[in-house]
Structures are given as C-alpha cells and as structure tokens.
Amino acid sequence: MEKVDCIIIGAGLAGLACGRTLTAAGRRVQILEAAAEPGGRVATDTVDGFRIDRGFQVYLDAYPEGRRFLDHGGLQLGCFEPGALIASGGRLRPVSDPWRRPVAAIRSVLTGAVGIADGLRTARLRSEMIRRVRQGRLDPAAAAPAEERTTRAALEARGFSADFIRLFFEPFFGGVFLERELATAETVFGFTFAMFSQGRACLPAGGMASIPTQLAASLPAGVVELGVPVTRLEQTDAGGGVVTLSDGRQLAAATIVLATDATAAAALLPAGLQDTWQPPAFKATTLVAFAADRQPACGRTLIVSAEPAAAGPIDNLTVPSAVASGYAPAGQSLVYASVRGDWQGPAADLSAAIQRQAAGWLGSEVKQWRQLASVSVSRALPVETPTVRRTRLRSGRIAPGLFLCGDHLTTSSINGALRAGRLVAEELLTP
C-alpha cells in the first residue's frame, strides 16, 4: 500500500481547492478522480470546433473564493452585458443595471419592463445585499438562520410587484437556481444577487473547464490522478481509511476527504456511517447548443424567458461566442438554449421548438441554426430550500480522519465549492 497524509476522492472544484490548501501547508496529498479530466460538474466538450459547456454556467468575477484561488487574467474572461433581455409575449424588453448602464436603465423604465417603484426596490436590494456581504453578514456557507425564508417570500415581503417577480426574478433567478418557484433560500439569493451586482458574469475563453484546469495545474505534479474511480471506502480503527480503486489497488491515509457530489458520497460512505447523513436531492437541467452563421442580435446580453412553458421550452438563451473568444470557430456563432424544467413537449421536438420560440424574438434566420449538441445534467445543483439548508452538516468531519466536502456543505456554486474545499482543509489542518 502506498501512503500519503491525505487522500481526496474527487477532483471537482471542492477537491482541488482542498488539495491546493493542504499542499500549500506542506501536506502530502493524493487526489483520485474517476473521470478523464479534473473539474467534475464544470466541464467543456469540443464539437466541430465549438466549446460546449456541460450545462450553461457563468463565472462571477466578484466571487471571493475565485479571487483567492484563480488567476482571472490567465482565464481570459469575457463578460456578459449587465442586466438581461426579458422575452414576454414574443417581444424582448431590456432590464438594465442603473449603476453600470444608466441610459439603458432609463430605457427599461420607458419600455415598461420596470416600474419606478420596482426599480427603487431593486436599487435598495442591491445596496443592502452588497453591504451585508462586505460586512460578512450574508454568507450562504454559514449556518442557515432558523427564520430563513424562500426567495419568493423575501421578495414579496420587500414589496416587489407580482408582475416584476414574474417578469424578472422568476426567469432570471429561475435560470440560476434551476427552479422557477423561487423556493431557494433567501440567503443564497441575496449573496448571488450581490455577486451579480458587484461584478460581471463571465466565460473563460477556453470554456468553463478552463477554471478547474487552471486550478489543477497549480497543484504539484502527480497530486491529481485521473481515470481512477474509487469503488470502496473503509474506515480504519486508527482513524482515516483505506480506499479501493476500480483497478484493484488499495491506498490508505490518516485522512480521507470525500469530495464527490452528495449522491456519490452517500453511496461511498462506509456502512457504519450511512445513517449519519442524508444527501440533498438534486435539480436537473438540459442545454441545447446551435451553430449560427450570423451572430444573433442579442449579442452579449442574456435573454430570459418570462413566457409560459406552453409558449416554448427556452429558459434562457445566450451567445457564448459573443461573450468570450474561443467558443466558436472564426466567422461562426455559438448559441446556447437552456431548457426549462416544466416544458411538457416531446423530446424529439425539442430542437425545433427552441428554434420556433427564438425565431419570434430574433427573426427567421434562427431557422437556419444547426444543432451541435444536447447535454442533460441530472445531478446539477443540490436543492437549497430553507428546510434542506437547516439540515446541512455544519462540519465536514463525519468520523475521525474522515471528511465530507463539496458544494452541498456550503452553497451550490463555483464559489461555494471552492469555499467548501478550503474550509475542510483548514478544519483538518487545525490541531
């Protein structure tokens, strides 16, 4: 048996951040990853020269953990326009950020997309959330307060009109949370709103996978071993444990960090610990990618659909090639359509239904788009309702020398996963 101080199972962002923190403190670490690439849920495939992220994701450059772990310059980030175009009744209406796009924001009011009262409430929400994050009073990784409400309840309590919630918050944050009920906890919403307000929503030139690739490259050579699924984890009496790999090898360490997603972690937990923790359920999503000969008119602005599911399957529509170089071959455009969970149409009609709906917003040239890929992610984001968050583990340590780690411990985002990795590493470094 080979021996290191710590074995980390899973090279997603949480496992990588944990490994980086531990190796920086001088620990000998081995990260064992089942897949052929590091990154877990942050992954990109290349199809005909187009970069297809496995599910639409954005990196928010205000993420504090991103600033700590990543080199933004090296990622060559391209940015979305602040705000969004709201699709409703076959029309697109702009909602802009008044601080960064004052003229466009006035247009939002004039086109009727935002009423003055809702605009003022949004301004108040923005400054309050930014202030609370800066003061350390709004942290989705901290213990969930007993009185925590859903996002919808919090928005209603702030007096937002039902129309503005339906036209803006439901489609915009429905796309972020992968649920339109806005049942996600208000703390998660508040932090995410502050991140969108403080910084920019970005894509790296090399696709989202560049983020974990950069992080993995910052670890000492040989720390990450790819293509080695762990099939069994056993505790040892002295603490820590022994892992068995699919190739039959066994490795032991005084500390084991289980940094897989929550469902995989529950399946790997040693029998005696299965009852100590209940993994959260996951939300799913589907992305359909198209090639276009001409850049769609929305350019770098996100389109979110406030239309009913009967009007079509699109949750949101983006043009990543307009945002970051490298997403499409020269002279071509890449379009992503995220599919809403409540669309009831036949799967065989999905691509055509997306094009029909988008043609109403962007013109008949949409009919010429060519489908490149359809990517479904069944375990995308752990559920983060107030009830589920109240049952989260407060510490990753579930047995002597055995730690759980991942976005399910903090909050389901790139920032949350990096944070989880750092917090677990700091906990196990504490004597």
Ligand SMILES: Cc1cc2nc3c(=O)[nH]c(=O)nc-3n(C[C@H](O)[C@H](O)[C@H](O)COP(=O)(O)OP(=O)(O)OC[C@H]3O[C@@H](n4cnc5c(N)ncnc54)[C@H](O)[C@@H]3O)c2cc1C
């Ligand atoms: C479609 C989608 C959209 C998202 N949108 C955003 C967004 O816009 N912005 C944002 O900030 N966040 C977003 N997220 C969330 C963010 O990507 C995740 O919260 C984060 O990547 C989770 O990282 P993790 O390390 O906790 O888990 P994972 O990425 O799940 O990593 C776990 C790792 O463990 C490995 N593993 C599993 N089983 C084994 C085994 N038996 N042996 C060895 N290895 C194993 C897996 O292969 C994987 O690499 C999105 C996620 C998805 C899927």
